[in-house]
Amino acid sequence: MEALARTPAxxxxxxxxxxxxxxxxxxxxxxxxxxxxxxxxLPAFWRGWCxxxxxxxxxxxxxxxxxxxxxxxxxxxxxxxVSPVPAWVEPCVLWTALAGPSGSxxxxxxxxxxxxxxxxxxxxxxxxxxxxxxxxxxxxxSSAPLPGRLPVARAPKPVTxxxxxxxxxxxxxxxxxxxxxxxxxLLACDPLVDWLAGMARRESGSAHRSCWQSxxxxxxxxxxxxxRRSFWLASAAVSILGTVExxxxxxxxxxxxxxxxxxxxxxxxxxxxxxxxxxxxxxxLEALRALRRLRDLPGKPRVVRLSTAAHNAFDDFRRAHAxxxxxxxxxxxxxxxRGPNTVLxxxxxxxxxxxxxxxxxxxxxxxxxxxxxxAAAELWRGYLCRHAGAVLGALGSSDGGRQAQEALLWxxxxxxxxxxxxxIPRHAGTAPDAAGADGIIETLVAAxxxxxxxxxxxxxxxxxxxxxxxxxxxxxxxxxxxPTVPAGVLSGNAADPPAAQGxxxxx
Numbered sequence: 001m002e003a004l005a006r007t008p009a010x011x012x013x014x015x016x017x018x019x020x021x022x023x024x025x026x027x028x029x030x031x032x033x034x035x036x037x038x039x040x041x042l043p044a045f046w047r048g049w050c051x052x053x054x055x056x057x058x059x060x061x062x063x064x065x066x067x068x069x070x071x072x073x074x075x076x077x078x079x080x081x082v083s084p085v086p087a088w089v090e091p092c093v094l095w096t097a098l099a100g101p102s103g104s105x106x107x108x109x110x111x112x113x114x115x116x117x118x119x120x121x122x123x124x125x126x127x128x129x130x131x132x133x134x135x136x137x138x139x140x141x142s143s144a145p146l147p148g149r150l151p152v153a154r155a156p157k158p159v160t161x162x163x164x165x166x167x168x169x170x171x172x173x174x175x176x177x178x179x180x181x182x183x184x185x186l187l188a189c190d191p192l193v194d195w196l197a198g199m200a201r202r203e204s205g206s207a208h209r210s211c212w213q214s215x216x217x218x219x220x221x222x223x224x225x226x227x228r229r230s231f232w233l234a235s236a237a238v239s240i241l242g243t244v245e246x247x248x249x250x251x252x253x254x255x256x257x258x259x260x261x262x263x264x265x266x267x268x269x270x271x272x273x274x275x276x277x278x279x280x281x282x283x284x285l286e287a288l289r290a291l292r293r294l295r296d297l298p299g300k301p302r303v304v305r306l307s308t309a310a311h312n313a314f315d316d317f318r319r320a321h322a323x324x325x326x327x328x329x330x331x332x333x334x335x336x337x338r339g340p341n342t343v344l345x346x347x348x349x350x351x352x353x354x355x356x357x358x359x360x361x362x363x364x365x366x367x368x369x370x371x372x373x374x375a376a377a378e379l380w381r382g383y384l385c386r387h388a389g390a391v392l393g394a395l396g397s398s399d400g401g402r403q404a405q406e407a408l409l410w411x412x413x414x415x416x417x418x419x420x421x422x423x424i425p426r427h428a429g430t431a432p433d434a435a436g437a438d439g440i441i442e443t444l445v446a447a448x449x450x451x452x453x454x455x456x457x458x459x460x461x462x463x464x465x466x467x468x469x470x471x472x473x474x475x476x477x478x479x480x481x482x483p484t485v486p487a488g489v490l491s492g493n494a495a496d497p498p499a500a501q502g503x504x505x506x507x
Contacts, residue, residue: 005221023447037062041375043354053112059105066487070096070241075294076236077184078218082348091218091343095240099267106243121164169195184237250479261334265387293356309370317377346376404443
């Protein structure tokens with residue numbers, strides 16, 4: 001492990017003159033560290049739409065862009081899969097959590113994308129109702145009667161249509177939608193913890209959790225219901241979009257790390273107030289027409305391969321991803337491990353969003369172009385990794401971890417070289433009592449931010465003990481060029497694939 005030079009210890013301290021590199025994740029949630037959404041990775045039309053929608057809602061463009069990508073994924077679903085090689089196939093399914101405190105604009109931004117999907121859903125419902133009236137011979141269903149058709153008196157059938165979106169996070173409700181729409185549906189949850197809480201309930205059991213895990217891969221659902229007939233779905237593709245407050249999601253995901261590793265996060269910094277746009281709240285007709293092309297993709301599900309250049313770029317990404325993988329635990333390690341899968345999915349969604357907005361290209365994409373692959377890789381490494389680290393970094397720590405983080409930032413703000421046991425509850429204000437202070441100190445020692453200055457002695461008065469502070473925190477190491485954000489999942493140091501250039505549709 002890398003080490004840092006430090007000043008000689010005070011009397012009674014360790015004679016070692018180096019420090020092991022600290023665990024930087026406790027610093028990740030400092031204000032301003034998460035990068036803004038790189039709007040340039042989006043196709044040209046959608047860049048403008050996202051900026052206008054963000055201005056109209058007074059929300060960060062991060063929320064609008066991630067909501068758009070997830071809505072696009074919900075419309076494509078299992079209709080198109082992305083494949084680098086025949087044995088590896090990824091559906092266009094995304095799970096996204098828009099994180100931020102109450103009043104940050106995440107709900108308004110999410111609704112900008114959902115209005116488009118709801119409008120498309122209403123079109124299908126209206127068409128279904130008209131067809132149902134035609135089936136029972138209702139002469140008012142159409143102004144022009146069908147040739148040779150006579151009114152037939154028979155009971156009307158239940159009105160069903162290919163449902164695009166649902167807000168009910170229960171397995172039964174989503175399964176009913178999937179019965180009609182085999183391509184997949186978009187589950188919109190505001191807040192997302194309602195969906196997470198449903199999985200945590202005892203009556204849900206492992207079968208429900210297994211269904212959700214399978215839906216991320218557009219896999220098989222076997223739905224077992226008490227007192228009713230069970231059924232199965234061959235392909236259950238469910239994209240998920242929701243809003244969360246960071247504190248609530250860390251608590252909810254602490255007991256279900258596998259689910260957390262599948263979520264993409266946006267947690268933008270507080271943005272300065274800007275003039276609101278007078279753009280109408282109704283769905284943009286051009287955006288609606290573009291997403292309609294995704295909804296109406298023809299034919300059976302098919303696999304879209306990577307172009308030769310995109311395949312080479314994906315190999316470059318995989319090599320960089322493998323060589324720079326950090327040493328992480330639990331949910332962060334699982335999240336990092338899904339990087340290649342996520343990049344393929346994002347590349348597929350970007351490819352089809354670009355095609356849908358370009359009316360000049362009638363034939364849908366035959367391959368994923370290199371620009372889309374590079375844009376997806378840039379988005380994952382430069383943005384999504386950093387935001388996931390900000391949200392997931394506190395998962396294992398719960399309240400004690402957050403208190404340790406606050407104490408660490410208090411020490412940093414005062415540039416202290418050492419602290420006492422009494423400083424934590426008395427001055428830092430992050431522990432209610434001495435026992436809580438002991439827990440915070442143990443956390444900071446384990447993370448290599450503190451080191452005891454006096455040796456453990458039987459009968460020693462614990463209140464008089466002091467701990468040296470790792471000089472990295474007080475700026476000594478920063479002057480030597482140490483990174484200010486954690487390596488690995490929050491790193492910007494690895495060799496990234498080049499940024500996408502030109503339109504995504506260009507090879």
